[in-house]
Amino acid sequence: MSFTIIGTGSKVPALVKTNEQLADLVETSDEWITTRTGIKQRHICTTESLADILYDAAASALDDAGTRADELDLIVCATIRGDYISPSLACVVQERLRASCPAFDINAACTGFIYALDVAEGYFARKKARKALVLAAEAMSKTVDWNDRATCVLFGDGAGAAVLAEGDDLLSIKLTAVGNTGPLFIPHVGGNCPFVAVQSARPYLSMQGQDVYKFAVSSMCRDIQDVIKEAGIAKTDIAYVLPHQANIRIIDAAQKRLKIPQYKYISNIEKYGNTSAASIPLLLDEANRDGRFKCGDILVLSAFGGGFTTGACVIRWNR
Numbered sequence: 288m289s290f291t292i293i294g295t296g297s298k299v300p301a302l303v304k305t306n307e308q309l310a311d312l313v314e315t316s317d318e319w320i321t322t323r324t325g326i327k328q329r330h331i332c333t334t335e336s337l338a339d340i341l342y343d344a345a346a347s348a349l350d351d352a353g354t355r356a357d358e359l360d361l362i363v364c365a366t367i368r369g370d371y372i373s374p375s376l377a378c379v380v381q382e383r384l385r386a387s388c389p390a391f392d393i394n395a396a397c398t399g400f401i402y403a404l405d406v407a408e409g410y411f412a413r414k415k416a417r418k419a420l421v422l423a424a425e426a427m428s429k430t431v432d433w434n435d436r437a438t439c440v441l442f443g444d445g446a447g448a449a450v451l452a453e454g455d456d457l458l459s460i461k462l463t464a465v466g467n468t469g470p471l472f473i474p475h476v477g478g479n480c481p482f483v484a485v486q487s488a489r490p491y492l493s494m495q496g497q498d499v500y501k502f503a504v505s506s507m508c509r510d511i512q513d514v515i516k517e518a519g520i521a522k523t524d525i526a527y528v529l530p531h532q533a534n535i536r537i538i539d540a541a542q543k544r545l546k547i548p549q550y551k552y553i554s555n556i557e558k559y560g561n562t563s564a565a566s567i568p569l570l571l572d573e574a575n576r577d578g579r580f581k582c583g584d585i586l587v588l589s590a591f592g593g594g595f596t597t598g599a600c601v602i603r604w605n606r
């Protein structure tokens with residue numbers, strides 16, 4: 288017993304900033320950002336909290352699934368930074384939904400949604416859940432240094448959700464972690480403990496872009512090949528690949544190496560930038576709502592992110 292996806296939802300904050308508008312803040316250009324990343328604009332939380340946009344994404348997924356919040360047996364949310372350290376973002380949204388099931392967050396950076404699917408799969412396998420809500424939300428705008436052109440242009444904010452029910456449509460899943468605080472990290476918020484002399488480091492995301500780039504391409508190729516093999520399918524059986532939206536050049540490089548035709552790759556990076564864990568559920572919801580998926584379609588999800596973490600899975604669309 289694994290699960291089947293019965294509904295999806297997503298929400299982004301209202302404020303949109305284009306590449307041209309960021310060029311007023313830092314020394315950059317639409318041409319540089321577009322050619323290096325594929326990003327044209329991103330959404331940024333201002334008056335909205337993460338819980339606000341995540342609640343809307345969750346409510347829309349429940350509506351799409353024809354499921355009431357009181358039917359849920361589990362809420363698991365992927366995020367690197369909720370509105371509070373405690374309570375978890377999952378608990379804040381659980382209260383707003385008026386659900387009464389266990390709710391908790393997990394942090395696997397951009398791979399978080401796939402990690403959360405794996406956690407949920409365990410609940411179905413142990414028969415502890417009949418319906419689960421898997422969430423992902425990130426406010427990356429609150430983690431980057433807006434004076435650093437090398438990072439602030441890359442990220443955006445957003446939230447996505449999927450409702451899962453008992454089923455057999457997760458055909459394979461793989462998670463990896465290679466613990467490494469060097470190339471990609473975000474320091475914690477500092478406290479004011481009077482017994483600590485050294486203040487915490489710059490509280491912003493720090494990234495060695497080229498190291499992450501190489502890791503991303505090789506891990507995406509390896510993971511996709513592994514989950515295809517484990518699922519017992521051929522590349523020609525794949526209807527769509529939904530890759531983490533970090534950089535269109537990473538996606539294109541992996542696509543060329545894997546030799547899965549480009550038209551099978553779904554992308555929306557130009558509209559949202561890198562929304563970390565929210566990127567794959569945003570993509571899933573857009574494709575669901577534009578009617579792209581047919582019942583029986585084989586979907587491959589693949590992500591990488593801070594940790595380093597990676598994950599991929601093969602899911603049969605069964606709606």
Ligand code: ACO
Binds near residue numbers: 592
């Ligand atoms: N505008 C203009 N110039 C810029 C900008 C900018 N926004 N940012 C950097 N530059 C400059 C650099 O200063 C450098 O100038 P120099 O040659 O004079 O020193 C030049 O552009 C090239 O910089 P590189 O860093 O070498 O550019 P690169 O081609 O590697 O692209 C990028 C950078 C887009 C970050 C790429 O390395 C990348 O996508 N890496 C992967 C990032 C990623 O996937 N992150 C996921 C993180 S997921 C998570 O868990 C948070």
